[in-house]
Structure formats: C-alpha cells, structure tokens
Amino acid sequence: MTDSKEITRTDAAQRGLDRPRDDSMERAATPPVDIFEDAGGITLLADMPGVARERLDVRLDGDTLTVEGAVDLAAPQDMRALWAEVEVPRLRRSFTLSRELDPARIEANLKDGLLTLRIPKQPQAQPRRIAVQSA
Secondary structure, three states, X not given: OOOOOOOOHXXXXXXXXXXXXXXXXXXXXXXXXXXXXXXXXXXXXXXXOOEEEEEEEEEEEOOEEEEEEEEOOOOOOOOOOOXXXXXXXXXXXXXXXXXXXXXXXXXXXXXXXXXXXXXXXXXXXXXXXXXXXXX
C-alpha cells in the first residue's frame, strides 16, 4: 500500500509549481493545423480553443502568414487558481505562402474555436480548360 500525500502550497512552491506568471516571458503553444488543397486554393483549419475573435490576430508580412491568439483563462470572480495546468495562454503559428497564392483575397472565419483560412490561388495559377479546334 502506498502512502498518498496531498501537495501543499509549500510543496508546490518548492517544486516551482507556484511561481508567479510573468507576461513578458510569455510562451506560445503551436496549435494543430490541417491544410487542404483544391484547384482553387488552400484551406487551413487551425484549432484555437478558448480564443475569442477579439483576441485573434491574423496578419501577413511579406509572404509570411501568422496566426496568433490569446486564450481567455479568466478565473471565476473572487477565486484564484491554486493549481493550473494550462501554462501557455497564447497560440501562435506561422506559414510561408507560395507565390501561386493570392494573399489579397485571404478569408478568415472563427467559429467554436476553429479558425478557417481560405487562401485562393492567383488566377494564372488556377487550372483552366483549353479549347481544342479541329482543322
């Protein structure tokens, strides 16, 4: 039979579990992303649980697309966390876009923690039918 011991605040502090959070040293987690391609472009589906639309930043710098969001981990009023397993309140992911994609026409939608980005191909990069003439 093993002796189970409850972790006390002192034990947690000694193990570094009770350290104060320092926003200046905030790390970011990498959200999982699925990427699909069709004839008209690509679609990215990024899991962004806990990120509100107001705290989501999708930006394009040159050919780099960056998705970043702050997770809202608000504790109930008049309570503070004694133990918190979610240590990374930011999600961040970057992608380098191909020249065949049209960054001016990117569409973004956030619903139920799922960010959908649609990036169409440039018109000249999309497949087209060529009419065949008979001689």
